[in-house]
Amino acid sequence: MTTKRNKIVIGTRGSKLALWQANWVKDKLQTLYPELKVEIEKIKTTGDKILDAPLAKIGGKGLFVKEIEEALLSKRVDLAVHSMKDVPTEIPEGLQISAICEREDPRDVFISKEGILLKELPQGAVVGTSSLRRTVQLKALRSDLVIKPLRGNVDTRIRKLREGEFHAIVLAMAGLKRMGFEDIVTQPFPEDLMIPAIGQGAIGIETRIDDDFVNERIKHLNHEETAICITAERAFLSVMGGGCQVPLACHARIINLQPSAFSLKLVGIIGDPEDKIPIIRGSCEGSLSQAERLGADLAKELLKRGGKEILEKVYK
Known part of the structure; x- marks a missing residue:
């Protein structure tokens, strides 16, 4: 039996991009259910607390979701909004990914300080990325490049580029588009040339399996084609x-x-x-x-x- 409620609390990370995603889900829910009050609660994750080391060296899974899932299990929040690329394949008992929203542009993009293409970078140019996936693919394209770690939110990464710490950086197009930064892109990579992260560009909504009230409302946000991919x-x-x-x-x-x-x-x-x-x-x-x-x-x-x-x- 579905218990009638008048409020849903969304759990999310506190970065600008994470909040954009949570507010997007909030707006969709309030459009579908005008009588429903939707609130957002910011939760700091392990990945947010450790900013001075590459993710590959931190290790572990669920760096950006564990604390949010704990809040979901304890009923502090009613649903969690994640970037699907951050979600491990093993979901805690009692939880499920109940909807995967329509995917934004999944490509990685190259952004250079001088607006030059990857092939035009000088030999030994410094390129920033925190991703081993991007590193090995960049090295395959340009073995002479110096790849250095780049952490932080989208704003921070762009600032470091503009301040001259890097000749270029590689970011996800989806985050840039959502934050209104797509005009700074120098060169998008075709998906077959720079294969994106698993789940990149897709927003996932995680809920408690037994919460029929929330699950019934969330199912309308699922995008079948994206979910299949x-x-x-x-x-x-x-x-x-x-x-x-x-x-x-x-x-x-x-x-x-x-x-x-x-x-x-x-x-x-x-x-x-x-x-x-x-x-x-x-x-x-x-x-x-x-x-x-x-x-x-x-x-x-x-x-x-x-x-x-x-x-x-x-x-x-």
């Missing part, structure tokens, strides 16, 4: 079992083969954090109903082709 990508991640310590990427997209005929196409990589083994890359294609199996099979293929060796070296 994220299901495939997260199946890839689940089989890989990797976290921030391993350069992993998988991107799924739905392609229209002919009128009313659609296919799901995946591309994925696993890289060596020490840059001693070339990037292992693969792709596959199949029906939309096979999303989970396609992601899992692609991961298994890459593991057989040398990915297992990389994982064993990282986690030994």
Whole structure:
């Protein structure tokens, strides 16, 4: 039986981008349910507290969600709004990802101080990113680049570029568009050239499984096509079992083969954090109903082709 309530509390990180996402969900809910009062509660996560080290060195999973999930389980908040790229594949007992909202542009973008393209950077130029995934792919494109850690929110990263700490930086287009910074983009990377993070650009809504009131209202925010793609990508991640310590990427997209005929196409990589083994890359294609199996099979293929060796070296 669904208990009638007049208020829902959203749990979120306190960064400008996280608050944009939470307010977007809030606005959608209040449009659908004008009688509902929706509040936002900011929660500081482990990933927000440690700003002086690359994520790969911090280790662990759920750096940006653990404390929010604890607030959800304790009923301090009624739902959590996450960037899906931050959500581990293992969800705590009693919780679920109940909706995945329509994905924003998933691409990574290159932003240079002088407005020059990646291929035009001088030899030995310094590029900022905190992501091992981006690092190995940048090195594959330009082995002469010096890649240095870049942490902080979108504003902080852009400020560091403008102050001259880096010749260029790489960020996610989705965050820039949501924050109104897309005009500073020098060069978007095609998804097949710089494969995005798993879940990049998608907002996920996490709820308690037994909260029928919230789940009934949240289901209207689920975007089926995005959910199919994220299901495939997260199946890839689940089989890989990797976290921030391993350069992993998988991107799924739905392609229209002919009128009313659609296919799901995946591309994925696993890289060596020490840059001693070339990037292992693969792709596959199949029906939309096979999303989970396609992601899992692609991961298994890459593991057989040398990915297992990389994982064993990282986690030994």
